[in-house]
Amino acid sequence: MTLTDNLGRGDRSRQAFLSRSTLLTSLVLIVGMLAVLIFNALPDSNALHVSGATVALLGKYFTYMLLALAVDLIWGYLGILSLGHGAFFALGGYAMGLYLNAQTSPLPGWQSIMSYFPVAALAILLAPGLLALVFGWLAFRSRVTGVYFSIITQALTFALMLAFNRNEMGLGGSTGLTRFYELLGFSLSGEGMTVALFVASGMAVLLAFWLCRAITVSRLGRVSMATRDAEARVRFIGYRVDHVKLALFVVSAMIAGVAGALYVPQVGIINPSTFAPLFSIEVVVWVALGGRATLYGALLGALVVNYLKTVLTGAMPDAWLFILGGLFVLVTMLLPQGIAGVISQWRGKRRDHEGGRDRQEQQDRQEKQEASA
Amino acid sequence: MTPNSSAGGRSLGRLIIECLLLCLLLLWVAVLARPAAAAPAEPKTLLEALDTNSFQAKGDAAQAIADSDIEQKTRWLQALLDGRLGKERRGERFYIITDDSGREWPIIDAITLEDAGTGTRRTVDVFKINNDLRTRLEGLLASLSLSAGDEASRLSAASRLIGEVTADSADSVRKMRDQEKSESVRGQLDVALALFDVQQGDADALETLRGNLDTRVRNTLTPIAAGESALAAEAQSVLGGIESKRTWYDRAQTLFFGLSAGSILVLAAIGLAITFGVMGVINMAHGELIMIGAYTTWMIQQALPGQPGLALALAIPGGFLVAGAFGVVIERTVIRFLKGRPLETLLATFGLSLVLQQLVRSVFSPLNRRVASPDWLQGAWQINEALSLTLNRLAVLLFCLVVFAGLWALMRYTRLGLEVRAVTQNRAMARAMGVRASRVDMLTFGLGAGVAGLAGVALSQLTNVGPNLGQSYIVDSFLVVVFGGVGNLWGTLVAGMSLGVINQVLQPWVGAVLAKIIVLVGVILFIQKRPQGIFAPKGRIS
Numbered sequence: 001m002t003l004t005d006n007l008g009r010g011d012r013s014r015q016a017f018l019s020r021s022t023l024l025t026s027l028v029l030i031v032g033m034l035a036v037l038i039f040n041a042l043p044d045s046n047a048l049h050v051s052g053a054t055v056a057l058l059g060k061y062f063t064y065m066l067l068a069l070a071v072d073l074i075w076g077y078l079g080i081l082s083l084g085h086g087a088f089f090a091l092g093g094y095a096m097g098l099y100l101n102a103q104t105s106p107l108p109g110w111q112s113i114m115s116y117f118p119v120a121a122l123a124i125l126l127a128p129g130l131l132a133l134v135f136g137w138l139a140f141r142s143r144v145t146g147v148y149f150s151i152i153t154q155a156l157t158f159a160l161m162l163a164f165n166r167n168e169m170g171l172g173g174s175t176g177l178t179r180f181y182e183l184l185g186f187s188l189s190g191e192g193m194t195v196a197l198f199v200a201s202g203m204a205v206l207l208a209f210w211l212c213r214a215i216t217v218s219r220l221g222r223v224s225m226a227t228r229d230a231e232a233r234v235r236f237i238g239y240r241v242d243h244v245k246l247a248l249f250v251v252s253a254m255i256a257g258v259a260g261a262l263y264v265p266q267v268g269i270i271n272p273s274t275f276a277p278l279f280s281i282e283v284v285v286w287v288a289l290g291g292r293a294t295l296y297g298a299l300l301g302a303l304v305v306n307y308l309k310t311v312l313t314g315a316m317p318d319a320w321l322f323i324l325g326g327l328f329v330l331v332t333m334l335l336p337q338g339i340a341g342v343i344s345q346w347r348g349k350r351r352d353h354e355g356g357r358d359r360q361e362q363q364d365r366q367e368k369q370e371a372s373a
Numbered sequence: 374m375t376p377n378s379s380a381g382g383r384s385l386g387r388l389i390i391e392c393l394l395l396c397l398l399l400l401w402v403a404v405l406a407r408p409a410a411a412a413p414a415e416p417k418t419l420l421e422a423l424d425t426n427s428f429q430a431k432g433d434a435a436q437a438i439a440d441s442d443i444e445q446k447t448r449w450l451q452a453l454l455d456g457r458l459g460k461e462r463r464g465e466r467f468y469i470i471t472d473d474s475g476r477e478w479p480i481i482d483a484i485t486l487e488d489a490g491t492g493t494r495r496t497v498d499v500f501k502i503n504n505d506l507r508t509r510l511e512g513l514l515a516s517l518s519l520s521a522g523d524e525a526s527r528l529s530a531a532s533r534l535i536g537e538v539t540a541d542s543a544d545s546v547r548k549m550r551d552q553e554k555s556e557s558v559r560g561q562l563d564v565a566l567a568l569f570d571v572q573q574g575d576a577d578a579l580e581t582l583r584g585n586l587d588t589r590v591r592n593t594l595t596p597i598a599a600g601e602s603a604l605a606a607e608a609q610s611v612l613g614g615i616e617s618k619r620t621w622y623d624r625a626q627t628l629f630f631g632l633s634a635g636s637i638l639v640l641a642a643i644g645l646a647i648t649f650g651v652m653g654v655i656n657m658a659h660g661e662l663i664m665i666g667a668y669t670t671w672m673i674q675q676a677l678p679g680q681p682g683l684a685l686a687l688a689i690p691g692g693f694l695v696a697g698a699f700g701v702v703i704e705r706t707v708i709r710f711l712k713g714r715p716l717e718t719l720l721a722t723f724g725l726s727l728v729l730q731q732l733v734r735s736v737f738s739p740l741n742r743r744v745a746s747p748d749w750l751q752g753a754w755q756i757n758e759a760l761s762l763t764l765n766r767l768a769v770l771l772f773c774l775v776v777f778a779g780l781w782a783l784m785r786y787t788r789l790g791l792e793v794r795a796v797t798q799n800r801a802m803a804r805a806m807g808v809r810a811s812r813v814d815m816l817t818f819g820l821g822a823g824v825a826g827l828a829g830v831a832l833s834q835l836t837n838v839g840p841n842l843g844q845s846y847i848v849d850s851f852l853v854v855v856f857g858g859v860g861n862l863w864g865t866l867v868a869g870m871s872l873g874v875i876n877q878v879l880q881p882w883v884g885a886v887l888a889k890i891i892v893l894v895g896v897i898l899f900i901q902k903r904p905q906g907i908f909a910p911k912g913r914i915s
Contacts, residue, residue: 328724
């Protein structure tokens, strides 16, 4: 009940696609990207120069943000917690990895078709999409929900990790796919490619953000949020809850797949450890820290946690797991709405001082809360 | 010319006859001389006979040594078999090399058995043997130890003889069999002799071999059964009998391994069945509580060096208490505040699991630790040739059943169990009846954590203990609980055991990893078909 009410706070911004938070987030993303590009173009001697390594790192963060968006779409707006989204990410990554490998030497068997970029691009979307379709269809049809769904998604990614570790899969076994040299005919090693991939990832984040935004303000998004809050009621009204869930789940898996595909050329390797349950659950904590059910929160959370990770694993590697673990505990106990929750609370308070309409609204909400409790 | 020549021819004939007679005489002397030489048996002469390039002659010499009554003969033959018997290259002494690992070998005099300093490849000429000779030597050694020593060594010697009886040794083995008093040794000798007889074409001897599970019997019979003769047909039927008996025992073995693997799953999952099933709390740190139990065992063992048995006995309550204490602390500090929010609980406890893992890495080390097993848990219980149960796995299986029975009795017959069930079924009503629900939560969680600690104690006897120990069980444990039906201890038992057995049955066909994948996917599909698990909770609880 409390969850419903707290998440209901976003109601106002849900009215239209072009809300203030959407505009602001898009603006921050675009300005940020342009700033990085400009500072990168500055000569090395300049104090504001952003090095190629930093651009590459930011490009990687973008792919993580994309993955966080995918998780937030289904966890925040549909209420299903997937502990296996790393699997979709990795599938997209493997599709891209195969394509990149095919550029240097022809692949054996069925894999040879992956040397064409359109086929590879299709595979990046279809491999995670189809897996999500089949898995989701089975799960949602038999109304596997809540914790059970989380556990079986975790089992799924675990099973895939074991499978991809097998050399018989023809996908490099435990080493995974590596030795990438060319993408679309351009060398992967130059700084130009780093910048291009950074821009591509940034654009992907922007587009996915708009897509998720469009979905959540649409009719589909409203039904999905209703499903999250009272699944039985939505079903009784006559909506096919399983179809709604399936649609969002598949879209989310595809976004994760694209994230994986953009991730692989930037880090130069994809191996079965991406399927590890730990990675998938880490993604969840990005979203939880940023604030679920707010798309910008997911982006923020992914950025903050990964920045912390980069800094801390370098400075004090032993402490990183303490901090990550501590984040899990503290965020769930003290910041159930994440950073976004803190921001909106702070904004709410300021508006309360301005008085008027908002205070009235808050009172209404309180009454509702009392009634439901 | 003619008489001369005839006289010459006669003398030539006589010469030939004389020569032949001489040869015969010499031969006779030689024949006479052989047993005569064997009787006093000058050790040096016996050893000198080995100094030849003919393996046949070497074999005869070895036979002569075995037939003599020199004290050192077993030692010599063993050394010869191991390639550690040799002759001084420039001299007449014979040596046994006591250790041939280095470049300089410590040697002893073969006859006096006194220390003779060291030798090298250059100073000692080692007697070489080939495969035929090796077989012959093994047979000789086996029959030597048959005629001496206690029953155990005679039994092992007799069992070594199976498939090694040759035409040379058959008679002596037969003699020994008739003198043998021990029933079991005689049985082994019978098998050895019957196998030899079958090889010689005796179909009656096959009866003795019927149902014998020894691999060597099977290996010897297989080529015999391949023919077309009546003997082959008979051998085939015996072989068929052996095969079917073996298959049966193989199945029993697979079942045992499956139950043993299943018992580990049950031990790991049953604590979870309590916290998840009864309290509805997802404890992702459950695996780390198992790890804590295992580390407790290790620490107690470090504190009591040289007494692994006592340490293990102390670790059972120790692991339970330490892990249980951790559980109570986790419940009081974190889980209590997340009541009714299962997904948040999942995340928070996952964070705790990361912290605990890193804690163990920082305090102990990221390296795996080996926990010693007491003597009585090592080795195997050899039921027969085809079926042997490893003792530590058997112990874990029994331990699992004891823990399960204890837990079940606790839930069924004690005040705490009653209160736990009451809180599970209707929290508000239980509280209205005076049950302190929050205390029950704490104790239940502590109990689940304590059982995880017990699982860790058991696991420490099977694998090495490391910071990642818990992680490898968490996915499996959750699946077992969900598969069995949440809130149902029996379901957990059945689910764990059946998953263990299914995994073990699949393994020979598809390999360990694929078997695991198949089981995982199977359970995923099963849960989607039947989300309530094998045993659905009764009534309106869900």
